[in-house]
Structure formats: C-alpha cells, structure tokens
Amino acid sequence: MRDYKFVGKSVRRLDAVEKAMGVGTFTTDLYVPGMLFGKILRSPYPHAKIKNIDTSKAENLVGVEAVICYKNTSRVRFNHSATMTFTVPPMQAVLDEYIFDDVVRYVGDEVAAVAATSEKIASQALELIEVEYEQLPAVFDPIEAMSPEAPHIHTSGDSCFLCNKNIPGEHIHLALGDVEQGFSECDFIVQGTYKTQVQKQGQLETQAALAHVLKNGDMTIWSTTQTPHPTRQILAHIFQMPESKIRVLNPPYIGGGFGVRIGLSAKAEPIAVELSMKSGKPVKVVYDRKEDFTSSDTRHPSIVTVKLGVKKDGTFHALKMDGILNTGAYCSFGTETIGVLGAMGLSVYRCPNMLYDGNSVYTNTTPAGAFRGFGNPQAIFALEQVVDTLAEKLDMDPAELRLKNIIKSGDKWILPYQCQSTGLVECIEKGAKEIGWERRGKLNKPDDKIRRGIGMAVGTHVSNAWPFCGDFSNVYLQVLTDGSLHVASGAPDMGTGVKTMLAQFAAETMGTKLENVSVTIADTQSTPFDIGSHASRTCYVAGQAVIKAAMEVRKQVLEYAAKMLEASIDSVDIVDSEIICQNGKKMTLAQVVKHAHLHNVQFVEIGKVVPQNAPPWLAHFAEVEVDTETGQARVIKIVAAHDVGKAINPMIVEGQLEGGLAQGIGFALTEEILYDSKGKQLHDAYHKYMLPTAEDMPIVKAIIVEANDPTGPYGAKGVGETGLVATAPAIANAIYDAVGIRTNVLPMTEERIYRALQAK
C-alpha cells in the first residue's frame, strides 16, 4: 500500500481563510430583501393554562406584519428533536409539542411570536400581547415528578405519545447474565449514587432560522440545524406538506452545535415558517443568548447509581446501573439518552453479569436534549468513581485494575455490534506516562494546605447513532470535466472540519489534488439524504460514503484511461491528478476526463452507506490542586489519550479533544444552571453561567492512539464527543487522591468540596 497523501495529514481547513477573515456566512448574517424580524413571547410561569390571549394591540402596531399563537398555527404534534425522524421501531418517538400550545410547561415556553420590519418594533409588539394565565402546580425534581401526587405535565389521554406518571417514552432495560446471582458470588461490592447538573452547550451561535415561503407554497429555510434532511422531515410533518416542497440548508456555516440542534434549532424554524406564511415575506428569527439558555436544550441532569462487584483478584463479576434523567418539559431524545447512558456504562469493562434500568422524567424545566456525550459523561462520572473506590478497597493500583478488566477485541459485550479494535491499553499506558502516574500518592507533605492529587478515568463511545437510532449516509460525487471533484453530503459542518475531512477522503481515494476538491454540505436541495452531523458519526459514516463513491468513480476513470493508454486497468493508477501507467505513458486526469466528456461519458456516482459501528476508546488523567481552606479545586494538567482509529486530520482530532477537555473541565468544576423556587433559571447568561475561560485552562495534552478499526474509513472512528466523557471522573478521582473526599455531585464547586471536607 502506498503512503497516504492526505489521510493522516494536518491539512489546512477549507473554511480557514473565510473564518479567519470574518467573512464566512452564518444564519445570523443572512439578509434577504424585504425580510422581517421575528421575536418570541415566552412564558413567565413554569406551568399554566392560557385562558385568553389578545394580540390585537400588537397587530395594530405600525410595522408589525404577523402575530401568531396557538390559535392560528399548526395543530400537528411533533418534537423539536430529530428523534421523530430516525428513532427506529420498536422504539417510538415521543411527539409532545406544538409550535404553540394553550398550556405552557416551563419558564421560557413559547406563547406567541411576531414579525415586524425591525427588531425594535417586534420587541415592542411582544409587550402589547395580553395573556391571561391560570397557574398550574409545577414540579422541578424528577424523583418528585414520578410520585403519584405529582402534577401531570402532559395530560394523559393523548394517544400520540406514551406518558405514564411523567415518564415519556420507554423504560430502558439492558441485561447480560444474572446480576443478582453475580453479586452473590462477589468478594467485594461497592455502590454509589452520583448526580450531574444542568449543563449548557454554550455554542457560539444561538438558535436561528430564516424562512422564505413562496407564493406557491415552496419554502426555503436557512438555519443552524445539525440535520437539514431530518429537519425537512419535521417541517413537512408540522405543516403537512410534501417534503419535496421544502428546502433546508445551512448558509453554510454554523457557530457550533454540540447536539443542541439535532432536529430543529429549538423552535426557530417552525416559528420563522409560520411568520413567513402569515406575512408573505421572508422572516428571520434569532434567539438572543437568554432565550438560548432558557428555551433551548441542555444536558440531561442525572441521578446514576452504580453497584460493582468483584472477585478478590479484582475481576469484575457483577455490575448494576440505574439511571434517571430529568428531560425537562418536553422529551428531546430523553429515551435515547437514557439508553446510551446505560449502554456506554456497561461497555467499558468485561463483566459476565450486568443489568441496567433507566427512565427519563418530565419536569417543569427547560427541555434537556442531546449534548456531546449523550448520557455517556453521566454514566462514566458514576462508574469511574466506583471503580476507583473499589481499587482502594482491593488495595490495587486503579490503572492496573482497569487494565485487568477493560474490554478486549472480540469480547462478548452488551452492544449488538462487535468490538473489533481497541487501543485502550496503549491509551492508559501513554496517558499514565504523560501525567507521571508514578508520582500519585507522593505529591503532598502531611501538613500541606494546598494539596495535589492525580486521578484517571476511562471510557468508550460510538462512531454513529446505530443501534440507538437509524443511521446511514449518501453522497453524490462528480468528477468535473477538468478533473476536479465535487462532493455533496447532507452532513453539516458545525466548525468540526467536516468539509475538510470529506475532501481529504475524496482526494486520497481518487488520487487527485486536494485543492481541486470542493464539498457542498448541509443542503437538502444539493445533497442526498443524510442523518446529519452528530453522534460522532460524520467522519465514520459520511466518510465511508465518500470513499465508496470515489472508489466506484475511480474504477470508471481508470477503465476509460486504460483504453486510451492501451493498457490493462491493473497497470494504471491516479497519482496527484495524473494518470500514470506501467507502460510509461502518462496523461493528466483533466485530459482523460475532458476526452470522456467529449465522448459523452460522465463520472458521477452515489455512495450509499449503512454503517456498522466502532468504539473509540479514551483514558483521561488529571492532576489537580485543592485548597483545603477554601475548597477550591484547580486543574493543573489534563491528559487525554484517545484511540480514534486512524486520525484523518490530526490537527482537527486534537482540536476536538482539546475542546472536549475544556467542556469537561466546566462540567466538572463550574458550569451549572440552577432554578429558583418558581422555576426560573438563575444562570441564564454568560456572566452568570461559568464557562471555563482561557485563564481556567490547565496544561492540556491530547495523545492520539490509532487502533484502526476494520469497519472505519481508512480505519477511523468517531472523535466528536469523546473529549469530555471521562474528564469529570478523572478530576473527581484526582480530588479524592488529593484530599480524600468525593462530592458525588457535579459541578465540584468550592462550596461542595468545602462542605465535604468539613463533613470529613
């Protein structure tokens, strides 16, 4: 096999120039002549019936061109997440939302919207809408919400979704072996319950959409969605019209995603569409940052209980996990997330007896939904602290205990696909070396007030959404008449480098120059169906689709060139956009393709892929410093050694890992949205919600380990989410190493650590 020219190389991103120069177009930048500005009126109450709504004063304000509420908009139930388009039977999507309803279910729920000729007039019009509410009892805690006395957040009797005691969708149950029998055979058992908080994606660009409904009913919607094709399906469902009349696209840039817009961009798309239908003009709806906090998906807060039993030699023998997720007022991937939480928790270690039960629960809070890791960080935060606790009980080195029990290739496990590759041993060894694992336990003098500790945690993840959802990609690939390539994929690039990476695959597989490859993404008009960018899937699945199309087209080109060069197909190759032949003859690819073009031969194919799945593996190591007088913990250094299979673009992979680490540090120590007693968010802005800043960042080291997966494109596996999965438990274990306490609750703030130290 020849060396790769582009795969495995840190080639410059295709979007680099435009973004560096500030001229890349995002949804918020769009301006269409005649465009109106949409604004949304939101509920001040966590649970209320709208008894009356009077929009007449708003309608009469000069400059207002449309006012909408539940009375004059679609009455078709949907869910703003893409679950309704790719959740596979026997699971069923929970359709629990209208664009507007006559009941509001959380502070920030949509009540009405206006379109006006300026943002100012639209805001004034909102103030003129008179709403009479009847407040209803509310519940904010998922445990309380499950009690028989709790108010029902969604009225029963709605046949279109399952709802039993505020539990939407299915109860998730996973089992292997006999866990009760297993525990009865164990020498040591450790159990713990761990809670994680409401974390916010904090993506740069807020939710936004610009809709233009034409007079003939055709519509175009530019938006921040991570899933243009599924979003088209949702809009077709809401407006009961053929999908073929709807175009959804990114413009093409999106300011981050992290899962916050898998499906609709909250409700930006359908509200913009309704306002455009009513006004007859293009309408842009851009959430402000506060709306993005209060009315756009968060990470699911969790309560996870782990019980792990081992033989005295340290062999894991029984593992039981229970998960509860607070899914907020609407069920955005609630069922899938509680499923992934369990599946990922049970997939790290070899263990003959395993059991998992999980439920997502409605409360009168902002809906939770997809967020980088998708349940996995919640699982690993619990599991990896239990493993460390067990190591202490066994008096074993935590790294050794892990190395003894982690999944090996070919092991039987809970997932329906095989584990065909793992570089986790190498990850643990390289990570341990980088952090200086041998220093663990030797960092402090007895009287040190500021104490250091080292901790670790490991985990795995997925390279696409299957089997939790349907998953597949299609791409078009054309060789243009000068030998340049055009690739069209429905998968967005939220800043993750999708365009660059797909171009690398195309150029590598075809043998062309990279600068001759252009990639169109995220446009239902220009690309075949793709599930979208999420679930760490785009490189693994859309990448495979590009390679498949390129292989086919390459074969056709070589057949044509072989005839021109009077050679056998085996003796010709494409290198650097040149056709070279073993008989010494040579032509440029452009010459061959132009010749074919003039003889009515075109090279264009569809690559269709229904993927397997492949596990990336990860080991995180943290060194922390804890001030025992204040409780403040500070991360000194963090190491993430990840088996990502072949790193297609190492620079981009490192970027993903570093970004994940930063988000993981925020998850571990500072980020949290709390609610007051009336269901109002206390941290609905960046000056209240503590994202880690450059100042808070420790020394960061991303280590790439490449245990190529036979199912992956050039061996690659998913890398979009792994970066934060094991960060919080590594820090928690380091804090324990430093000061001997665990908060069991995220984030591990000064106050919580201080109180735990006091309790100790």
Next chain:
Amino acid sequence: MRDYKFVGKSVRRLDAVEKAMGVGTFTTDLYVPGMLFGKILRSPYPHAKIKNIDTSKAENLVGVEAVICYKNTSRVRFNHSATMTFTVPPMQAVLDEYIFDDVVRYVGDEVAAVAATSEKIASQALELIEVEYEQLPAVFDPIEAMSPEAPHIHTSGDSCFLCNKNIPGEHIHLALGDVEQGFSECDFIVQGTYKTQVQKQGQLETQAALAHVLKNGDMTIWSTTQTPHPTRQILAHIFQMPESKIRVLNPPYIGGGFGVRIGLSAKAEPIAVELSMKSGKPVKVVYDRKEDFTSSDTRHPSIVTVKLGVKKDGTFHALKMDGILNTGAYCSFGTETIGVLGAMGLSVYRCPNMLYDGNSVYTNTTPAGAFRGFGNPQAIFALEQVVDTLAEKLDMDPAELRLKNIIKSGDKWILPYQCQSTGLVECIEKGAKEIGWERRGKLNKPDDKIRRGIGMAVGTHVSNAWPFCGDFSNVYLQVLTDGSLHVASGAPDMGTGVKTMLAQFAAETMGTKLENVSVTIADTQSTPFDIGSHASRTCYVAGQAVIKAAMEVRKQVLEYAAKMLEASIDSVDIVDSEIICQNGKKMTLAQVVKHAHLHNVQFVEIGKVVPQNAPPWLAHFAEVEVDTETGQARVIKIVAAHDVGKAINPMIVEGQLEGGLAQGIGFALTEEILYDSKGKQLHDAYHKYMLPTAEDMPIVKAIIVEANDPTGPYGAKGVGETGLVATAPAIANAIYDAVGIRTNVLPMTEERIYRALQAK
C-alpha cells in the same frame, strides 16, 4: 398499457402562480447585501487598436470600487458560446475572444468596465475613462470579407484558432451520391439564391449576471445562461481555476433565451467575476436593451444558394446547397450553425445525389450565434421557395410534389442516425385542410388591388445537439421519506416549461401524484452535468434521464413493497402514490418509504442518458394579403401542423408552436437590424426594431401530430425550435401565389415587395 395520468395532459405549469403574481425571481431581481453595480464601456468603432487607455479618473471617482480593461484581466482566450465545451472532435472550437482585448472588432465590443456603489456612479465613471483609438479598416459584408484584400479581423498566427481569410473554424462539406452526375440526369433544374437578415432574439430579459467571489476563491454566479454546467467550464477556463470551486445557477427564472445565451450571457458572467475579484464584493452586471442589441448574439445573416434537379415525374434527383453565414466579429457557433444549415436542408427530401458546402465568415459586426432554428430557417427559406418554383415548372401541386419526395421512416439520408418516425404526411394533409388549400389560385379577381395568396413549406429539425455537438443528460432522483419526489436536472427553464415537463415524466413513471414532485434545475451545485437547454433537447434528453432514474427507483420501491406485502414484484404497482397489490393488500407509498427509511434503505438514483436523435416534422401554411399599390403584405392566417411525437404537455407544445410562429412572422416581414456605413446598428431598440405585436398577429392554428418516436421519452420529440423553421418560406410562397413575385431577401418589407412588383 394503462392510460397516462400526466403525460399528454395539459397540466398547469409549476411556475404559473409565481409568474402570474410577479414574484418569480430573475437575475435582474437579485440583490445581495453589499452588492455593486457593473457597467461596460463599449467601442464606438467597428475596428480599432486601443493605443492607450487611462482609467485613473474613473478610479478616483467616489463610489467606484473597480475598473477593469485588457491590462488587468484574464489573458486566456475563450469563446462566449458553449461551443468550447461541447464541440466534439474532429471539429475544434474557435477560441477567439478575451474578456477585453487591445483590439476592438465591432461597434459595441467591450473596452472596459467599472463596478460602483450605484448604477449612476458606474455610468459616470465610464465617461471618465480615456481611450485613444487607432482606427483600422473594417469590413461588413461576408463576401467582401473573404476577398484577399479584406482586412484581417483576427490576426493570423494565433495558433489557438483557425483563421484563414476571415473564415474561422472548418469549412463544412456534406455529400451523398454524385451530385454533378445527378444533375446531368435531371429533366428540370431550378436554382435560386436567397438572403436572410440579422434577426434579434428579442428575449424579455437582457443578458445579466451577479458574481460573488469569496475570499477563498470560491465563486457563485447567478446568471441568465441556458447552460449552467458548460458556463462553469468556460469560467474555469477563463480564470484557470478548478471547476469545482465555481457554482453557476439560474435564480431560477430566465426571461427567455432562444439560444442567445448558450454558454455565457454575452460577457456578463466573466465581467461580473472580474469586477467581484477586484472589488472583493458581489457585483451585478445587467445589459441594457441597447447593449443587448449591439453586443449580444443575433441570428446569422445568410446567403444560401439552392439548385434542385428533378425527373419529369417530379422525383427529386440532385440537390446542391451552398451556404455563407456572416458570423460577425467573433465565432459563436459559426461552424455548428453552418453545419446544421446544410444538414437540415438536405434532410427534408429523399434525394440520391446531394452536396453541401458552407462557410461562416468574420465581419466587423455584432457576433451572430445560436438562435431558435440554428441555421435551419435560413436553409428552408431557400429550399422551399425552390421547391415551389419547381412545382410550377412541373405544373404540379406544390403539396403533391412534397408528398412525393419527403423522407419516409427508414429512408437513407444524410444524418448518422435513423429516421424512425415521421408524421409529415399527416401534417401536410391536416394543415392543407385547415388552411383550405383547395382555395389556392382561386382567391382573387383579376383586377383586385389587394390580392390574397396561399403558400406552404415543410421541414424537419432535431431533438438534440448530437451529432453537431456532444449531447447527454444526467439527473438525480430521490424518493423523499414521505414518498414525495425530488428531481435535480442541470437543464434551465427559460420559460419553456422544463420544470413542469420533467415533473410530469417523474410522476408518470413512478406512479406518484404530480403535486408531490419538486424539480430543481440549472444549478451546478445541486445537479449533475447537463449540456443545458437548447437544440430542442430538454424534453427529449433530460426527459429520458428522469424516466431512466424513475424506472430504477420504482423497481427498488416495488421490490421493497413486495416484501412488505408478501407478494411477488410482478403483482405490485404504484398508482396515485399508493402501492396496490393483486392480493388485495394496499399501502401508501409514504408508508413504504418511511418503513424503508427506518430500516436504512433510501431510494435515490442517477439517470444517465446519451441520446439518439429523432426528427420532428413540420408543415406550415400561410394565407396572406398583399396590397399591390404599397407592397405591404399581411398574414391573414397561419397554420403549423407539427409532428412532435408524443405531446407531453399539449398546452406547452401549442405555446411553443405559437411563439415560434410569431417569431417566424417577424423574420418573414418586419424584423431586421441594418448597419450604417460606420458599422453602427440602425435598429438597436424596440421602437426601431419591428417585432410583431399582438396587432400584427393573424389567426394562428397549431396542429399537433403525434408520430411517436421509439427513441423518445414516451415517444416525444423536440419542439422548442420547429415553430419558426418554415414560416417565412410559407409566407414567401403565399406572396408569390398572391402577386407572382419573390423578393428572395428577408424581411419581405413593403419596400422590397413594392420594388419587386415594379420590376415585374
């Protein structure tokens, strides 16, 4: 075979609502934020060297952001017609243009251009550009231009195009049998020489383009082109960049075409691109009507000599044609047009001995190029008058003489494809009946000053560009997850109904509802390569591609549905978007496709077609009235009976025929651009150039004859151009019938008829 649901039905056009409401978007409507306006400085001389050009004053005008001329723009030779992208070997495209050159070759040739923040400033800036010209000798007549003494319009020694005595490209020579021997065996021979004028397409929308070149070099060009994919090739060539970095699209509407923008929209695209490159902003260039007249292709004026010999029973035995076309200052399809002129002239009648020689010739006039009919109207104007003259000599009815000699299916002819269908006999019979042919010769009393006459003419045409150019279509066809269809074709809709017709093909072939089909056209980003809309090819070729893709997708859907319904594939069918099964089971298409979607199966295919060709046939009949005192001729009634194969949408077919008739009447009687002695157009505006108006239109009757062609989509043949091919000779023959004179020159104005009457 079941009855068709959509094919053969006059379904409402998909663009009807938007166009009727005036909200359809054309290039001139486009506005992009920050956009500049481009204006072009044009030569006042027919032939001159630019000795010096000073743009500094223009550059210093406030609001001017770019000034370009030959000094700072691409020096790559091209041709603004698409000939350079699909002329097939051994013919070679003539690359004889730069965006700007230091020699100007006709009045209106491009000298410089500016981009400014308003149209007004751009116009002011043009006046500030100082140009020093050295005038060169000019030649306007093609016969003079071929003489050894004539000035060379393109300097010899340019290796990139063939140029010998102002004859660009190849001499065209077609032969069958031995024509000299043939004439020696004839009983009667008639010869005549006929001239046709400079006719202007007079399309509603002038040439226009909006170019946006991004900082990374990627560019988007919205324009009025009839050929987005070839136009991308031309721009890639001019700017020496990969095609993949260029997107060309219609917005999507075009206000007519008639061949005037096969390739670039004159120079709107490259000038807009250069101005956008220089200014860093989007730039729109819209030709005003005068520019469209002076600096955008016209029909080639022709001199055609026909010599036809017959046996005394009227059997055609020898036919010789000679053609000269004035191609103007640049060779836009000059070679192809002179080829089609001969090929069409020799393809109407069975004749064992035929010879054709043709040349296109440069002069210092506006370039001529493609225009509905593409040489055929020039050929038929000559041929069909000679046929009538011969009928008179033979004392035969002209209809009878034609019926005796016209091509029959399977006849040997000059073209490389077979004639597999002809309904020309039926066309002649039905047309004769409609016009009242039996009244011919009995319409006037001897002393009538206003005399009536009836005449006829017949002809054929093509259904695509092959073998004169390469020809093929590709389309993408997706069944979306609700069973609606998305068709993507690179062929534009200049108002001809392409979108509607492709939707009819898709719905008919799939068995779906028409309202569930959407068609994306004319966008290099969204569609696979297509040669574009011209040569009466879109229905015939792009239609076949849609059908091919739909057949494949339909098969896949039926296979899937058969499994679901536990039936054999032969027992299931798709009717009205429902799957019906002989076992009585039934499902909607939406159910099947949604099921497949959730099981990772997508229905999407590429339809690729390299077409045969098929001849449409046409018989025109005209009744005219000539005022012998003034020479004025007026058409009373015109009948066009056309064999179009299956009429996919009869309403659209009739529209094409009626439009062609109107344009043919203008060609016959009133339309003409003349030049003054300094090479300046005398008819460069609609108040000078006499398009027929509603007032001038006679009773019009389009008769559709359907001799389905086995190679055509549902039997269809091309219909875009046939409507005007035989109009002028039918009118000329009617004038002869009325008053016994022929002008032999178009248009047959009052003055020319009056002079001919005087001469008689």
